[in-house]
Each structure stands twice: as C-alpha cells, then as structure tokens.
Amino acid sequence: MENNNKSPYESGLGKVPANFEALSPVPFIERAASVYPNRPAVIYGDLVRSWKDTYTRCCQLADALEKRGIGKGDTIAALLPNLPEMLELHFAAPMVGAVLNAQNIRLDADTIAFMLNHSQANVLMVDAEFASLARAALLQCDHSVLVVDVEDVVSGFDEHIGSLTYEQLLQEGDASYQWSLPDDEWQAIALNYTSGTTGNPKGVVYHHRGAYQNALSNILGQNLPPHAVYLWTLPMFHCNGWCYPWSVTAVAGTHVCLRNVRAADIFTALSAYKVTHFCGAPIVLNMMLNAPEAANIVLEQEVTVTTGGAAPPAAIIEGMERLGIKVVHAYGLTETYGPSVFCDFQQAWAELPMEKKAAKMARQGVRAPAVGRLMVANALTLEPLPHDGESMGEVFIRGNTVMKGYLANPQATQEAFQGGWFHTGDLAVCHPDGYIEVKDRAKDIIISGGENISTLEVENTLYQHPDILEAAVVALSDDKWGEVPCAVITLKAGADVSADDLIQFCRARLAHFKCPKQVVFSALPKTSTGKIQKFALRELVKTAQ
Template identity: 45%
Template sequence: MAGAIICNLNSRLNAAMVSVLLEHSQAKILFVDYQLLEIARSALDLLCKRTSSKLPILVLIADSEHDSEFDSNVDTTSVSYEYEMLVANGETEFEIVRPKSELDPISVNYTSGTTSRPKGVVFSHRGAYLNSLATVLLFQMDQFPVYLWTVPMFHGNGWCLTWGVAAQFGTNICIRKVRPKDIFDKVTNHKVTHLGGAPTVLNMIVNYASINRKPIDHKVIAVAGGAPPPPQILAKMEELGFTVSQLYGHTETYGPGTSCVWKPEWDLLAPQERSRMKSRQGIPNVCLDEIDIKDPETMESVLNDGKTIGEVMFRGNTVMSGYLRDLKATKEVFKDGWFHSGDLGVKHQDGYIEIKDRLKDIIISGGENISSVEVETVLYSHPAVLEAAVVARPDNYWGQTPCAFVKLKEGYDDIDAQEMINFCRDHMSHYMAPKTIIFQDIPKTSTGKIQKYVLREKANTLGSIS
C-alpha cells in the first residue's frame, strides 16, 4: 500500500550473499528478525565497503514471546527503527499508492540457487493476483484453512500463498526450523489442514513417523513440489493419513504451475500404480495460459506417447516478467516466446506431463540417456536408503556413468556400495544402474532441494572409473 516492492531474502544465506542481493535489488528498507540481526549488520558492513550508495534503513522485528531474550542479547545500536514503533508512528490518513499498471512489479524473488548464483525474478501485480487464486484452488482450500509453513515465505514469494491464505480467512502456522517432530506437534495441536514441502520434507515426515508415529485424526492435505517425489514416499504419506497432491513449477512461474489432478478411475488401481500416477506433474492450473513439452531446437511439441522426451515450457500471465537487471538471461530463457524451464519430461496420452530430469542432470552413457530421477526412484525402494541423489561421473570409455550419493537410515551401517549396486542392477536395466555409490549426507538448499551442482563437482573430481 506504500508503493514498495517486496523482496523476500533467504533467511539461511550468509552475510556475503545477503550483501550481494541487497546491492542487486537496490533495497531501501531492510526488515530483519532479531535472531538474524548479526547477519544483517555484517551484510550492511560489507555493502558499505563496496558502494557509496545510501544503505537500506534497518528495521528490527522483535519476537513478543522472547522479549526478555531479545532485551538481554540483542545489540540495537545500529537499528534505525523497531517495527512496532515504526508502525505505531505511522499516518492513519494516507492515500494508497496504487500501481499505474497491473503489469507493474509487486515483488522480486531470488531463485534458490540449486544450479547457479540466484537470479532476481520479477512478479507483476496481475500474475500475483492470479496465482494467489490458483493456489487456493490447487490446495483445495475451503474458508478458514490452517496452513503450516514448511515451505518458507522467501521461496518463490511463498508461492503467493501468503495472499491466498488471507483470501480464505486462514491461519498461518510458522516454524523457525523444519523438523518432523515440530511438524507433527503443530499438525496435531493446531489442527493444521494444509502444508507443502519438497520431497525431502515428506521423507523426513515418513521416517520420523516410522519410529515415533503419531495418529492424525483429521484431514491434512500435503502438497509436494520442488522435485518429483519417489512413489514410495507418496504411498507412505497416505498411510500416515495425509492426502498428498503433486504440484510443479518454478520461482519463474510464481510457484506451482501444474497439478496432478486425480482421476476417479485411478482409485481402482493397485497402490503402487496409484502412487506412480500421483507422482506425475499433471496439467496446468486454471490461471496458467499454457504448458507444453517441446523439442527446444525445432520448438515442435513432442508426441503424447509417454516416451518422447522434450523440454517443459510455459507461457502466460503467471510467468515472470523477467530477471531483474539481467536482460541477457531474460532473452535466453524466453527464446521463441516460451519460458524454457530446463526440465526434461514426457507427455502422456491424456495430456498429463511427467518430469524425467533436469536438462543438466541427464546422464549420457554410451550414447544412451539415463534419467537420474528413475535411478533415484529405484534407490529409494531399498529399505536402507533415507535419501539419494544421482549425477553423472565422467568416464573415458562410456562418456558418463551414474554416480549415486546415498544417506542410509539408522541401523543400516553394514550396507556396502556393491550391495547397493547389485540391488539397482536387479531392479533396472544394467546400463542404468550406478557404477559408483558414495555414502554421505546430501547437500540441500534451505527449502530442501538437493544441490546437485555440488554433487556434480564432487563426481567430476573423482575422474573416470574405467
């Protein structure tokens, strides 16, 4: 209402990256939670050394539940204002600064940096309005929903759900850290009706519940997004009482652009087949103009045969206006009038799309394309696997071979690499099975997305296996 543009910054970034994003966004005011004040202060110090421009006004937000902690531990000497005092001193009679055009920017949202340095994605008022309504429909939200924020609000502007929940007179339940115990406690104590998260979050819930199962006595819709969830995880979530829906999109598409709308006839399928259907990315939401899978060279649509692979492309009002101050990248990603997602997928006979891999993650071994997602799905079916990620390892003979990074569940420390490789060979074509297994923690972004570029760098340093 003040005419400002929102720019939500990732709360888990270090001071150096925060300073870079403050400079790039040309922020005028910085609101900071009291627990993050030191990072903000350090970021401003770094920014001061790099530019002679005026620094952002620093507004501190205290937590009323922790006033004593706040008073004793937080140095406020560099703070321009405290939030509640700033609001209390505001003018009650003022003219709302409305946009001159519905295509004016409403927010800048930095990508999660899974593949490179974050880019500033610009949302318009029109797109945000439309996607706010779309999210309500996608989440099947009645009035007075209770939404648990396991996907942070800084991620893709909260998928526009901050506005969508408000439109339905909802209650927001916020948590500082995504921990499975906290999720179960909030769901039970506050009668949470909806939550969303990357497959990693769903995996956390499933594995926590297998040890500390807590009954859920009311309907909870859990929406998965960020990467294709393994069918095994979807099936186990439903066993716990969650109704799982699969969404797909990017920061550049205001969050979810498609959903796997459930068909009644799928109720008759066997449980494993139902989970496989549910793991598809589906069809466009009602506010997205168009999504298609095309050959990026010819721009011809691929066949609806569930086999021919192409690149997923979007266009419409809920696709970003462009990257902030980066015309070159904007032109590249909007080549031929479509937003090129960088995801590879197929289109089924019924028009539902299914993601097979990221363009950068496809493994080419001996001239054959191997989907890292398919290999990961097999790995997740092993009872000892907690998390898995597959990337290409260079190979002098084959060109590339699959390299799997695996985190084991507790109590399975006796599993060795060869046993895991043999399991994969027993459950898929031998050429697709990993030739390298590395047991370690899987690096992730703050929203739970696996940072495959980190794993690719490690696989590259290993060199050829043959």
C-alpha cells in the same frame, strides 16, 4: 478500402472505474477483515491475532513506510523466518506500491549484499538471529538502507542492529490509512532471487496480476477450502511462499507460523491447531516419515500437503498416505511464481494398488488453472512432441503467471523468453493422458553410450530400498561409456548395506545400463529449500573415483 465500422461490442463499452480495476492480491486481506473480522488470521506460539487486527497492522505499517518516504518502485528487503511480520509485509509493502524482496535466510553475507545493492533496497527488516549476517552484508552496501529490527521473544535472540524496531515503526503509522490499487496490474509486487549456483543470482520480478492469479490458482490446485488452516513449513522467502500468503488470506484461512521446520514441531502443530494444509519439498516429507513421532500420529482432520521443488519418490507418497496425509504434487520455478503444474488426481486412480497410484501421483501433471499454456517440445524448434510417454523434450510455459523478467538483466530475460515461451530448462515426457513427467534438468541428464538416463528414475528405484534415507544420482565420467550413473546415498540409522547390495537391488528393477556403477555413502548437500545440490555432488563423486 478500409472498413471504419466498429463492432457494436467496441462502441461505448470502454473500461471505466465501475467495470475495471487492476488485479492484485492486496484486496484479499481487506475482504477477510471485513467479512471475518474475528476469525483467527495468524497463530504463532501463544499469539493469536484476528483478521481485523492483522489488517489494521498492515495498514499501520503501510502508512508508516509511506511517511518514511517509501513508495512506488522502492524495494523492501526482509531477512526473516516464517513470522507474522513476514506475512504482514506481503500486504503492507504493495499497499504503498513497494516491491517486497523476501531474502533467503541461509545465504552468505556476500550474496545478501549483492541482492541489497542490485535491488537498491530502501529498507531491510531483520530478525535478531540473522543480525550478524545482515551487519556483514550492510558493510558492503553501496547506499543507505533503513534497517528495522523484528523482535521475536520466542526465538531467544535479541541482537539489534537497526535504527528502530518493527513495533516502533508500526506506531508511526495510522490504522485508517487508505491504500490504493496499483495504477497498472503489471506493476512489480515482489522480487525473488534465483539460487545462483554459478555466478550471481538473477532477480525474478513478479507483478500484481500474476500474484493474484497464481494465488487463486493455488486454491483450485490444492483444493484450499474456506477457512483452511495452513501450516508454514515452506519458507515465505521461497517464491513468496509459492504465493500462499495471498492464497490462504483469500479464503480467510489461518496462517500457523513455524519458525523452525522440525518433524516434532510439524506433528505437534498438525494436531494442536487442526492444520488442514501445508507445503514442503520432498526432503521435508522424508524427514517426517523417518521421525519417531510418525509412528504415533493420529490425525482427526483431513490433511493435504503440496510438495514440489523436486519430484517426490513414489515411496514418499505412499508413506504420507499411510500417515493419513493426502499428497498433491506440484511443479514450478521461481520464474513462474512457484506452482504452475499440479498432478490433478483422477478418480480412476483410487482403485489402483498403492504402488501404481503413487507412481501416477509422482508425475508433475497438467497446467495449473491460471497457466496459459504448457508443452513439452523440441528445445531448438519449439515443436511439440508426441504424447507417448517416451519422447523427451524441454518444458515450456506461457501465460500471466510467468515473471515480468529478470531485474536489470535484459539479455537473460530475452534468452528465457525466446520464441514466445518461457524456457524452463527441465526435460520431460508427456503421457497419453496429457500429464507431463519431468525426467531431469537438462544439465543433469546422464548420457551413457548414447542412451539418455533419467537420474529421477534411478533415484525413485533406490528410494524403494527400506534402508535408504536419501538418494541422489549424478553422472560420473567413464572412459568407455562417456558417463555412467553414480549414486550418493544416506542410509537410515543402524542400516548395514553395501554398495554392491544397492547396485544389485537396482539391477533387479532397472535396465542394467541405467543402474549405478558406483555408490558413495555421504550426507547430501542441499539448498535452503530442500533441493539437493547436484553440482556439489558432482564434485564429491569426482574425489571418490
């Protein structure tokens, strides 16, 4: 017999405007402007703009876009470096219900054109440095796009290809514009395209709820305090800057924009603006450590850098700590809004020798505060593996900070979410303390004579050599073993080390079957976010055989 008696907790206690509204990061900027109107929101060169003025500009831009017919579900593409305008778009676009597609400025015209067509972009914001690139892409566009020129006098570039400038568009808007929250927090807020190393890139769709939660998760994961001063070394086009446009705004911090990521500029900004936090791939940290300015830097303030995109070698963590910069290791993917795992620092690690402490910190860590669940499991059965630091399986993630799915690609979406989990494609072990350690991408693991070899383990060993600037390890085909490790090395300036020297260095520290059987000296091809392109390295080592 059916029981129709409702629990008292379900009667007369429904969602009403007084107790429920859609989660979205957009209100962060309204709060910052109303509570701290005169605090600096943005610094870029000689420009210092308050939170009140920044919020006003976002409202004006939103109103101008709406008057131009841009609204819910429309796509606003942006081909911009880390400028104040890029930050403003992270709020103005969702204010009208539009979706921001921050595009990678280092891609080719064909790929840009694919993204414009695939997303049916209504607007394209273009920095003058990339005007020629945008023009070539627009020639392949299958629909009309409103092109807006973003002027940056600091850059020295002045080519215009749009029908109006950003500032002219801004003047069309009213600062008193009344924006509203999305009808549904599941509504799309941003679109980010994956690298697309084979075939066309996939469009990863974020929603307001996920952006809100990941922004707050970053604050806890990186210990972002009120009024943090954040340096933009990480591209805002990469996973929407790992959601930090929203995180830093939530704490009413200061966004210090940096057009070009150069070691000298980073060190200057750290000192001049008393920067407290920044993010970057290990390649950025390595660049800093090997810059002449590193020898003379003296930081008066506490600085924290969150690194991810690739596992940072322990040697890089040690080096940053010597500079007085605390390292937080994060792990995530475009599909998880960027950071979804943080290597939370345990106080007991502070007493460890630097080498052992760095090794602990080089692990990916535990799930971020907003992540629902994280596990290392059998890739086929989804059965969780023992926390023994040895059993290797795939990393699976689920929760509110996983993408909606891939735009107009239901098959890829279904495959990514099979079994109710997001399949990362990364192989890892889980240690007894619950911290995961990624060993490789599934496609990068080397299987030599039936033994699995983690390329990251070999790379970490190579980075201990004082003459190595950069190192990457890939599989080399071998008649006897099937595959063997091959190291591609970039030496520091003036270094004189042979391939045999490096092989022997590894043999003194690793099981011999894990050591490189061949060494190639070359610059390492990288993506625009600093990830080493191992597919390109595989082609390189084939020709070196």
